[in-house]
Amino acid sequence: MVIYVNEDGFEVHEGTRLSQVRMHFRPDADVVIVNGFPVTDDLPLADGDRISLIKKGEAPPQEELEALMVARHTPGVHAKVKAATVAIAGVGGLGSPIAIALCRTGVGRLILADFDVVEPSNLNRQQYFVDQIGLLKVEALQDNLKRINPYVEVDIHPVRLTERHIPELFAPADVVVEAFDGADQKAMLVNCCRATWPDKPVVSGSGLAGHGPSNDITTRRAMTNLYMVGDGEAEARQGQGLMAPRVGVAAHHQANAVLRIILGEEPA
Amino acid sequence: MKIKINGTEKTINRSLTVQGLLEEMELQCKRVAVERNRDIVPQEALSTTALADGDELEIVHFVGGG
Missing domain, CATH: 3.10.20.30 (Beta-grasp domain)
Incomplete structure (x- = not known):
């Protein structure tokens, strides 16, 4: 044997x-x-x-x-994730922990897009360090990911994503993760991906602000190849902030949905 | 006409576009994704896509935060 x-x-x-x-x-x-x-x-x-x-x-x-x-992986998982490419739109409170979870899981290639730089108000929930303030998020995250798992290929795009970039930059991805902050941006990305690639799964986050019950955050199939994570309602607004625990719960729902898709299982 | 919105049946007694329906639901067009009979309705087509009897719509409304 x-x-x-x-x-x-x-x-x-x-x-x-x-x-x-x-x-x-x-x-x-x-x-x-x-x-x-x-x-x-x-x-x-x-x-x-x-x-x-x-x-x-x-x-x-x-x-x-x-x-x-x-x-410590479940046997058989590594070979499948190693062959996968995942694109993440936005590497803030959702995108940075999603990238880290998928990097630790050994996803072969990550494509990261975000135009912004690290600033102090990000650090209450985003996976950056004080000494990274001022750096482009995609560059800072690429460094952090390399320290976690150097066997993951990380492609970075410091751009404000629009319908112009998405079809080209995200074409190689098996799964697209929507991890933006703004509602308009979330809708733009999901609509663009769904229209460009009807067969490419998208995992999106919506409704994760504040400190409401963790168990209100769910993963559900909202339409063909679109999986929605969140409570669907709790938006970031005056009086309702964004904090590491609940944003992290949603981020890891998204990461696990991606893993299940890669493994050929229904996320919800 | 009878349509289904996110699995729930709704009766509409006049001609209506998808955008008209969204306005009736007090949803902003820029913050939604709409699937009509399994096909995505592009944002620019929301105002020109007329609802028809038997349509099945899935509407996702996004809220900010991430």
Whole structure:
């Protein structure tokens, strides 16, 4: 039978046990993950099992890092996300955490578009740092993503997206994420994408301001290939701000919808 | 005529465009996406697309924040 150790396949005898594999490859490993879940006991292995052996505190060789980073993924997910391209329109409160979640998941290529620069009022919810104030968001986020997972290709476009750019810039994407702030912009992007590519799924966020109940935020299929995340009502306005917890709940709904689409599952 | 809006049936007794319907619903054209019988209605066509009996509309109204 064949087992995979840190993503490389090896032929082993039937009845081989985890402890034998560990002793052979990495006797000092203190994190042992089998098929996405850490185990401490010895167990018999089966054909196709995926085993990761990690020594805490030790930087693995470059060629092993990517494999070890996905050790906690559900088996089979990595190959599919690695082949996917996702475009994100706007990298603020929604777009920056979505990009980070998809980067950690190992999506092969991200296309990011945003014209704006990082300023202090962004930092209550957007995934930037004080020392990035003044930088273009797409450049700052590209740097942050590289530090999280260098195996993701990140293309950046520091532009104010209009119907002129979208058909060209987002053409390579398998899924488009709408993560703008303004309602007009959200509608423009969704309408443009739906009209340009009837078969390309769009995941949009609307209704995530304030600190209302998290569970009011849902993912729903609103029309053909359009998935809406949010409570649909809570808009940003005077007296109702935007804060990390609820914007983050919506952002991660969107990221999980994207993941489900990539894996061929219905997001809602 | 009878149409369906987001799954709910509605009876309309006069000729009406999609834009007219949106105005009746107090929705701004610039903040919606409208699907009519599974096809998106482009923003510039909202004012010229007349509703017909049996139309099924899905209307998404966007609010700001992100």
